[in-house]
Amino acid sequence: MGKVAIGVDVGGTSVKLGLLDLDGKLLDQWEIHTRTEDSGTHILPDIAQSIQARIRDKGLEPADIIGTGIGLPGPVSEDGMVYKAVNLGWQREFNVAEELSGLLGGMKVRAGNDANVAALGEAWQGAGRGHKEMVMVTLGTGIGGGVIHDGRIVTGANGAAGEIGHICIRPDDTRKCNCGNRGCFELYGSATGIARLAEEELASSEDESVLRNGRASAKAVWDAVKEGDPLAIRVAEKFGYYLGFGLSIIAGVLNPELFVLGGGVSKAGEVIIPYIRKNLDKYVFHACNAEIVLAKLGNNAGIIGAAKLVID
Amino acid sequence: MGKVAIGVDVGGTSVKLGLLDLDGKLLDQWEIHTRTEDSGTHILPDIAQSIQARIRDKGLEPADIIGTGIGLPGPVSEDGMVYKAVNLGWQREFNVAEELSGLLGGMKVRAGNDANVAALGEAWQGAGRGHKEMVMVTLGTGIGGGVIHDGRIVTGANGAAGEIGHICIRPDDTRKCNCGNRGCFELYGSATGIARLAEEELASSEDESVLRNGRASAKAVWDAVKEGDPLAIRVAEKFGYYLGFGLSIIAGVLNPELFVLGGGVSKAGEVIIPYIRKNLDKYVFHACNAEIVLAKLGNNAGIIGAAKLVID
Incomplete structure (x- = not known):
């Protein structure tokens, strides 16, 4: 050795x-x-x-x-x-x-x-290999983030750079996040956020959906999207809006080459990307657009x- | 020499x-x-x-x-x-x-x-001296930005890092920016943005204001704020919301030590800071809060x- x-x-x-x-x-x-x-x-x-x-x-x-x-x-x-x-x-x-x-x-x-x-790790050996400007976005219970610049971590003044789960993307929302603020990115774009969007969609419509049989978790939503369930697809569209919009802001600040998506939600696979992609394209400043790929290294x-x- | x-x-x-x-x-x-x-x-x-x-x-x-x-x-x-x-x-x-x-x-x-x-320049010899994590925000006709990490410029993948004037902060707005998108930061937080906020405030109220005598430029607004003009103060509050909210997002991504404000609007002086400060405090994730200071080097x-x- x-x-x-x-x-x-x-x-x-x-x-x-x-x-x-x-x-x-x-x-x-x-x-x-x-x-x-x-x-x-x-x-x-x-x-x-x-x-x-x-x-x-x-x-x-x-x-x-x-x-x-x-x-x-x-x-x-x-x-x-x-x-x-x-x-x-x-x-x-x-x-x-x-x-x-x-x-x-x-x-x-x-x-x-x-x-x-x-x-x-992803920048060195995973989905970001060969890229020096990258932002990793971990979609789990919350949203975590890591900013890589010139192949290294940007730590920030207090070690809180990349705390993107708590950037406010809906100042009009009245629900509180655990952090005490309102409208935090992770309230909409995380696994928990997807489950809540699904709940809201189920409550606001009478439409048939496989999501009515059991718990409408993020995994259940993406499984239903893969089966073509129209209500689940509406949830995916909303998730895609929030995530694509949030990434557009990060891209405008940092102009990364790519976003690497990890965490539980990313396990649904490539199906999640087009929903995010079209909203990133819509809201990002053209010179700052970036690729979106899935993480490769898992745990x-x-x-x-x-x-x-x-x-x- | x-x-x-x-x-x-x-x-x-x-x-x-x-x-x-x-x-x-x-x-x-x-x-x-x-x-x-x-x-x-x-x-x-x-x-x-x-x-x-x-x-x-x-x-x-x-x-x-x-x-x-x-x-x-x-x-x-x-x-x-x-x-x-x-x-x-x-x-x-x-x-x-x-x-x-x-x-x-x-x-x-x-x-x-x-x-x-x-x-x-500001990081090296101006308001950012002694700080290695800084974002400069230039409030002129538009909003320009420059990200300093570890004392150096973050350029981004296409030289467009820090193009913060075009991050979308009002996805609901229907007005178009010159860049083709809607809701761009610089539509509200720049000198042009302040003049527009003043126009809107003047049109939507009958209140007396020194701003009714002549062109309601950004400079006229801040001069009127210094004189205690209530309508101008309402304009300053709106500007402060947009700028503080926009900075809160940037802070959440980068966790800088401080924001340095430059450009024409910053010439109004310290009077602009409290309006921004209170909104940055309100929307930022606590661990990412940052100082706000005025640029020192001018042109x-x-x-x-x-x-x-x-x-x-």
């Missing part, structure tokens, strides 16, 4: 870890449980212990390992400061890169926000991007 | 030129006419001639000059390609950096979009930023 890097993707229920060569090939991957009890104080020691055990098992020498990158659910500054990560039980501000480095005997450690790190984007943090 | 750099800011009627030391001090500045006739073919030769004459007058040696930076009204790629610059009569795609370098005997030349270059931002292009 030549030189390797370690990528760590910390979630609220599990931590994914991977061993990669410097060309981005995943040589080994494993998972541990995220112990959020006791204010999350076990998380970093558990990760360090797991990494050290794997290093021993593989017979790696310290000189073989160039470092560990770690992605976390919360804003992370350029130099590794975490302000708060409620999903992990962390309420204090501290330098996670320094702390994990200490636990790993001084190993080089870099940290980033999980959505940003996933974007870096591995995080560990791959995390490893890339230390490979640069 | 130690080492110097030359900054050039090309506009549709005049070209501003400056000689700067490497700390950003403007040692000399002058202007020439922009000859847009004959498809703008005289512009670069005129600039080269003017620079060479100044170099001779100052007794500078080639070794003293580290290069020339040039800002142009139109999208410019990272490596100096201009796609079109209608204000200069240029209809062809060509590499302006290479062409000007050829005319200057192989001198190092870098080119950028004028709004981006002005942003770099010199362009030549200073252009020189910085070659100083890096």
Whole structure:
């Protein structure tokens, strides 16, 4: 085994870890449980212990390992400061890169926000390969984002660049988002948003639809769209409007080469793209138009991007 | 005289030129006419001639000059390609950096979009000094923008990053922008936008206002606001909504430390800021909030930023 890097993707229920060569090939991957009890104080020691055990098992020498990158659910500054990560039980501000480095005997450690790190993974080894200006948009329970400029993460002043789920796209809406504001992008373009659009469509019409049999989740909507269900197609049109409109604004600010769509909603596949495409075309400033593609790395984007943090 | 750099800011009627030391001090500045006739073919030769004459007058040696930076009204790629610059009569795609370098005997030349270059000037020597994450917003006839990340210009895939004047903030509006789209930011937040908001306010009410005596330009509106004119204050509130709302979106994408406001509207002074501030606070995602300050370099931002292009 030549030189390797370690990528760590910390979630609220599990931590994914991977061993990669410097060309981005995943040589080994494993998972541990995220112990959020006791204010999350076990998380970093558990990760360090797991990494050290794997290093021993593989017979790696310290000189073989160039470092560990770690992605976390919360804003992370350029130099590794975490302000708060409620999903992990962390309420204090501290330098996670320094702390994990200490636990790993001084190993080089870099940290980033999980959505940003996933974007870096896709830019390096996934759908964004060969592109230096890219925005990843993760369509899950909410909307996450990661801005890649010149092949690197744009972190922003407080580690909150790419927090596109909370840009306001409907100032007239009265419903509140969890963040306290109104009209946030993720209220309409996420999996939750699609389910709500479906509910509204079902309530406002008497039309037959397969969505009336069971829960109208985002997955159910796209399955119904694939079957040609007219009501589901109307929901897809509304989703497409909100997402295409939101992307048009981001494109006007950044002029990226492409948008990479990830997260649960993207698993519906290529069917989602035309609905977004036509609205992006309609609202974007012509010089700023961009490609839209689906993410390729799935759940591995995080560990791959995390490893890339230390490979640069 | 130690080492110097030359900054050039090309506009549709005049070209501003400056000689700067490497700390950003403007040692000399002058202007020439922009000859847009004959498809703008005289512009670069005129600039080269003017620079060479100044170099001779100052007794500078080639070794003293580290290069020339040039800002142009139109999208410019990272490596100096201009796609079109209608204000200069240029209809062809060509590499302006290479062409000007050829005319200057192989001198190092870098080119950028004028709004981006002005942003770099403000980041380096003006209101953004000491900040690495900044967005400049130029409020003139339209709205121009320049994104500074890590102290450098974000150019985007086609040189159109920061074209924020054409992000759509009112998809419901039916009026067309010059770009062909509807609801563009600059229809509401520019000097022209303020004048239109004033017209609408005057037409929709019978209230007395100093704005009824003469042309209700942006300047007249702010002068009236300073005098406490209630109708003008209502116009300022509407402008503040549109500008604050638009900035909240940009902040959500980029999480800059600050917005620097330049252009004609900013000459009204600090009076404009509270109207914008309160709407930015209202619509922005809390972690992405940013300062708002006025630009400091006025018309010199362009030549200073252009020189910085070659100083890096």
